[in-house]
Amino acid sequence: MARPLYAEGELPRYARHIALREIGGPGQARMKRASVLVVGAGGLGAPVLMYLAAAGVGRITVIDDDTVSLSNLQRQVIHAQDRLGMDKVTSASISLAGINPFVAVTPVRARLDAGTAPATVAGHDLAIDATDNLPTRHLLNAACVEARVPLLSGAISQWEGQVTVYDPARGAPCLSCVFPTIPPDDLVPSCAAAGVMGALPGIVGSMMAAEAIKLLTGAGRSLRGRLLMQDILWGEGREIAVRRRPDCPVCAAIEEETA
């Protein structure tokens, strides 16, 4: 007899998702069977990980090489005062187990590099970019393009955020199509140098978590081909149409699935 999808007593916690017409029992089952990679357990990773665990995504791999420091706690709400100095992936796993013990969380304390990225991405239905630097974003993008895994990407800067889905195998551009060059470091200050408003990763990361739930369940219209930009300080927001570049050095050879 096949092993049941849900553990004893697990299903009632998903009642509010199952009640949604766009998710329902079939969408919930797709989330339970899904495997998601989250790169970065910091500001954006916090809400992404917490909401996806709460939603009952079956397997979550979280990779980060950092430890919890005091200045993280202003915004990285998955971590806590009594875990200062702990590996972020360990601290995140503790929080996720507390939210939903039925999720299989695999913590990986490492920094993604070009050598390990393909094996790290392999076997996941969705990768989520919650990292804090462009070189890592680009090598994760290259690995996802090659593996034909959709890459849900979010990024923040001071009071602003960007969210989109890079997915050349399904008609959307890759990161290099939209942002082909990595600007010099002095143009793109880090959170540490430039500051970041504490609730911002909560806003942008929650948009990412919602988009992940849509992608995994098939609900609604995805952000493929649409880059959302939100400026919280001035209340400006824009949706920019983005498309594949035929001469993109990263994804030009990727053939699109036929619908």
Added chain:
Amino acid sequence: MASVNVLYFAWLRERIDTPRERIETSATTVGDLVAELVARSDRHAAAFADPASVRVALDQELVDFAAPLAGVAEVAFFPPMTGG
């Protein structure tokens, strides 16, 4: 002369110190418009110091700097964001 709404995001907005401005321009392409903006003030020049790092959308569609401005109502400049 045409009048366009120019929007700035992230470190462009921070350097120019406004999220948007209305610009009277005779520029025919985005590249020409950037040259005009750079000449406006040191703040604009600093924002466009490395044009290769800046992306542009005309009426909310990503284009190249060679794209024509004819008939365009809104020009949005934005860089990649990095933080997480």
